Amino acid sequence: MTTKRAVVAALLGLAFIFAAMPGFAKNAKTVTKGPIVINEFKHDTGPLLREIAPLLPEYSMPSEHEIENMDNPNHPWSNEVKPDPVLQRPESGPMTLSPPPGLEFDGLGLGDSFFCNCMPPDNDGAPGTTQYVQYINLFYAVYDKTGNRLLGPLKGNSFCSGFGGSCQSDNSGDPIVRFDAAAQRWVVSQFAINSAGNDFECIAVSKTADATGSYNRYGFSFANFPDYPKMGVWPDGYYFTFNNFNLAGTAFVGANVCAADRNAMLAGNSAQIVCFQQNSQQFGMLAADLEGPTPPAAGTPNFVMELDPSGSANIDMFNFHVDFTNPSNSTFTGPVKISVASFTPLCPTQQRGRCVKQPSSNSDLLESLGNRLMWRLVYRNFGDHTTLLATHSITVGSSGGVRWYEMRNPESGTPTIFQSGTFAPDSQFRWMPAITMDQNQNIAVAYSRSGSGSGQYPSLVYAGRVPSDPSGTLEDEQVLKLGLGSQTGGGDRWGDYTSLAIDPTDDCTFWFTEEYQKQDGGFDWSTAVGTFSFPGCGGGGNPDFTLSANPTSVSIAQGSSGTSTITVNPIGGFTGSVNLQASGLPTGVTANFNPNPTTSTSLMTITVSSGAPTGTSTVTITGTSGSLTHTTSVQLTITGQGGPIVSLAPTSLAWGKVLVGQTATGKKKVILTNTGTADLHISTIATTGDFALFPVTQTKKVTPCVNGSVVHAGGTCQIKVSFTPTQKGLRTGAVNFTDDAPNSPQSVALSGTGK
Helix, strand or coil, X not given: XXXXXXXXXXXXXXXXXXXXXXXXXXXXXXXXXXXEEEECCEEEECCCHHHCCCCCHHHCCCCCCCCCCCCCCCCCCCCCXXXXXXXXXXXXXXXXXXXXXXXXXXXXCCCCCCCCCCCCCCCCEEECCCEEEEEECCEEEEEECCCCEEEEEEEHHHHHCCCCHHHHHCCCCCCEEEEECCCCEEEEEEEECCCCCCEEEEEEEECCCCCCCCEEEEEEEECCEEEEEEEEEECCEEEEEEEEECCCCCCEEEEEEEXXXXXXXXXXXXXXXXXXXXXXXXXXXXXXXECCCCCCCCCCCEEEEEECCCCCCEEEEEEEECCCCCHHHCEEEEEEEEECCCCCECCCCCHHHEEECCCCCCECCEECCCCCCCCCEEEEECCCCEEEEEEEEEEECCEEEEEEEEEECHHHCCCEEEEEEEECCCCCEEEEEEEEECCCCCEEEEEEEECXXXXXXXXXXXXEECCCCCCCCCCECEEEECCCCCEECCCCCCCCCCEEEECCCCCCCEEEEEEECCCCECCCCEEEEEEECCCCCCCCCCCEEEEEEECCEEEEECCCEEEEEEEEEEECCCCCCEEEEEECCCCCEEEEEECCCECCEEEEEEEECCCCCCEEEEEEEEEEECCEEEEEEEEEEEECCCCCCEXXXXXXXXXXXXXXXCCCCCCXXXXXXXXXXXXXXXXXXXXXXXXXXXXXXXXXXXXXXXXXXXXXXXXXXXXXXXXXXXXXXXXXXXXXXXXXXCCCCEEEEEEEEEC
16 A cells, blocks of 8 residues: 555556557467566564554554555456356255354454554455464554454554664555464565655564564565565465556556565575566466465475466466576476366456445445456365365356366366356355365355445355365355445445465364445445354364375485385374375385374385386375275386485585675685496586675696586595675575486585675
8 A cells, every 4th residue: 555556546547448458369478587586675683573562543554545556457358248157056056054153353444543544455364373463454463363452553564663774664555464384484575665766575574473573574676566466375485476567657567476585584594586577468466375284295386377368268377486596497487278167357347347336325336356366376285186276256147256266286287177166146246255275175265245235235255165065166155244334435445355364273264354344434444353164174074184295206226225204194083094005116116114004104115126127107105094095196216226426525615704895715625526336427517696706716736626527436526615795794605516416416505794
């Protein structure tokens, strides 16, 4: 929420719509202008948030009215309402009622000691181990899980109190909050928009699972206006998507997809963002966001999706692989087009889909944002399959409904639509949806509902389904919070997004937050927070399990053995033992499990005889418990006996503090030894990270390691590395040797500090 967006977009929003020419003769091609590497502007560790006093009335928000926002100037859709083959028909009969609300309480908004005087709230929230954080436009609060406020409201940029620069001084909104369950950390972000100069994305990662504690803070400078940021948590990074406009806000640049270095941020070290700027026809992309306890297989790229920019009935999927050690190795590939049922976005020709009706005579026509997939793109790994969930708002007759998808196995490169549906059980509008799934594969879609009939004020509503329900259907909806008024005043904004997330402590409880009106009015919205869960989830219900393997790829030489840990992941209170068997083993290969059967984990040992054939194959592990059967797999690579083997000494080099511009006294050497039984052929020796600070030189008195050199069995070669810092602070990098040894590439970590 910014002055730049509020003023510039208000003047130019309609010009974008009517002046831009779509020109979609063919599907838009992927543009790979990059990767673009953005180094942090600064990072530090901040104070305890609980020691920052809550805002008092005299420190209220600046008076800013965000009544416009940037839209896609290249939308290809018309008002033609296309037939919907997956519309859930009311004549199919009454459905089971979705589970009732559990907890419900008022979040931030009207009635607080101050108000941000902005529109819309940009609702987001996330549950952690013991807390719930609600982060909306310009301010946030921390609650316990019974709804008691523990901290706040605080300004959104209080995460960057004392940080300096735009992240501290500019409180601009478009916030995101996620709980990184694997690391037990909170991740928050918002942009900081300047009246002059570059704009910033400000990211904070908590030091602990306590949201009121201290955070590692990062500021990243962008040469374009990074509008509508969204984030997905992934094992190797925090993946962001933006709709980039030029800094003046007068031209749409295109979607931008970026990955921030998660491991560095968790450790409080310096970090980079690696980005791939898309062309001006790419808009509204979302990065996959991990939900549930089981991560994707090691090395799985992040999946990025958007509605096909040609206007066809496709969802486009891209694979984003990031390499923070050598960013030039990062790739953004696609699209893979996933065919879906035909649809017409909700209110496609109105700016930002402005057509949702309310009952009051002087009420606004609310915006649907029907031209994009809605936050979040949820990913889950169940062992025998993986799932992506997506949703958006579409036209149904003279009103609107929510379209939702369950897509499976994106790792295959050809994901399938397992099921999809459109939910619009009556003439009211349903829009601004969010979707996620619990551990029992129960799905819920949460959204706003509004109509022109008496009392049909915008309300918080949700509908769910269990796996035994007919495919593509949702159960009858439940109201979490009934609205009591219409939005008026000509703002037309709503949302801009709904938040729905699963509690990481039980993997069953859905947490939902969105806005509503307590009375007719404009910049006086309220928000509600609530929970619900499906009966039997996590205990009783449908006991089941999934299997996972770690690692999922094993390389074993002839005449030796290797291991992988097989884990039983219980669902719905499953407590049984699982018998494991391996199939697909090549001749001369055996696999043993210890223990077997198992209730939790079993170590699979694969033994390869000296005569087993070399090559790569897939070993399938099947787990059976009663009538339940599930599988996982391990990729097995068998290499020949002997061959070159690389040993590096040392494996890391570190310099102390060295004056900027001066070279550290004495060069440090690295010795490579070929301990194998065959010649080693070195392809390249290259530095990564702050590579310019670590020049590699060749030794004179001993055999040097150079590109293209051969090191005989038992032989050695050497390099020397120096350090000449060009700026202050910790600098890091690595020397990488690429060769024909099985463990290629091999690395030596480098670090030094400029003073």
